[in-house]
Amino acid sequence: MASVEVSCTPPRSRREPEGRAQRQDKYSVLLPTYNERENLPLIVWLLVKSFSESGINYEIIIIDDGSPDGTRDVAEQLEKIYGSDKIVLRPREKKLGLGTAYIHGMKHATGNYIIIMDADLSHHPKFIPEFIRKQKEGNFDIVSGTRYKGNGGVYGWDLKRKIISRGANFITQILLRPGASDLTGSFRLYRKEVLQKLIEKCVSKGYVFQMEMIVRARQLNYTIGEVPISFVDRVYGESKLGGNEIVSFLKGLLTLFATT
Amino acid sequence: MRTTTPRRRRGGGAWLVNDFRTPTSGPLGEEEDAGTRGKAVTMTKLAQWLWGLALLGSTWAALTMGALGLELPSSCREVLWPLPAYLLVSAGCYALGTVGYRVATFHDCEDAARELQSQIQEARADLALRGLRF
Secondary structure, three states: OOOOOOOOOOOOOOOOOOOOOOOOOEEEEEEEEOOOOOHHHHHHHHHHHHHHHOOOEEEEEEEEEOOOOOHHHHHHHHHHHHOOOOEEEOOEOOOOOHHHHHHHHHHOOOOOEEEEOOOOOOOOHHHHHHHHHHHHHHOOOEEEEEOOOOOOEEEOOOHHHHHHHHHHHHHHHHHHOOOOOOOOOOOEEEEHHHHHHHHHHOOOOHHHHHHHHHHHHHHOOOOEEEEEOEEEOOOOOOOOOOHHHHHHHHHHHHHHHHHO | OOOOOOOOOOOOOOOEOOOOOOOOOOOOOHHHHHHHHOOOOOOOHHHHHHHHHHHHHHHHHHHHHOOOOOOOOHHHHHHHOOHHHHHHHHHHHHHHHHHHHHHHOOOEOHHHHHHHHHHHHHHHHHHHHOOOOO
16 A cells, blocks of 8 residues: 555666566465365365455465375365466375474465465455455554454354353453454464464464464564454364363463463 | 555554554564564563452452551441452453353354355356366
């Protein structure tokens, strides 16, 4: 928007095609997958649509953790359809943590911004242009999607799930005062070097991992912008929120409370 | 080369969260100052809570026990004595009220779900044309 053209008028009057002077931003989407054969082509299609409609330079890095359902085969087909400059495959042998998936994917990322999201269609790529706009607007280090503000929301949650979610969020806000409204969400945009630094510092797993990223970001004084998103719970496949998740969430929350 | 002006934060409207940092560092200075910025000494959240509670608790204890030698009027003492209980109950009510309100006003994104469904149909058709075997 309000960017000032630094006009370094060259002494020689060569008329080269414009746009070379300004480095173009590139966005690398990291998609960790495990048994997402149904969803992967759909999310990739939506991503391609969203990016090409808004003329954004992008690549999609698929990190499949040895899914037994043939996710990798579908990913290879997608690579052929959209080209290996847009679809980059970085599979791993077996299921390892989310943090290491990001590290693994980032090693090969050529973009200066990284977008992380779920591949199960709960995060819609139509929000990505809004993330980018928000990032530029405030020159933020991180832009986080939020279900809890503005027009944000969820689909497919019953009352119990909503109460747990809102309750957990309330407690988290009180205890950690993290400076962002949606800590457990995983639809975010990071500057590449910021994500790298944060992953180095984070130790937890699962829901708590996303939470820790924001808490550490605040410790390091990174700035966070927020964009309201709608979260459509898994269309295909099972969504899970069991007692185990709640217990490990509370454990992680208390750990962060006591250590940060 | 990047040419972004350090923009002044806008107070209202934007979903702006962190206001504690002055917008000085540009994208280029990020790498160096992230290290030094992190070194600011801060208490853990747990320590902050304990300090706060200890401070409030000791103030309350000092006043009710009359440790300061103050002769508070008896009406004051009557209010002061059960004050922690009142505070606890009202904090609980606030929590329940807030969570209840937020649950009640949690958006159900029916439109988003419908839009997604129709786009899925479109995507399937298009991908099949491009030769994807599902």
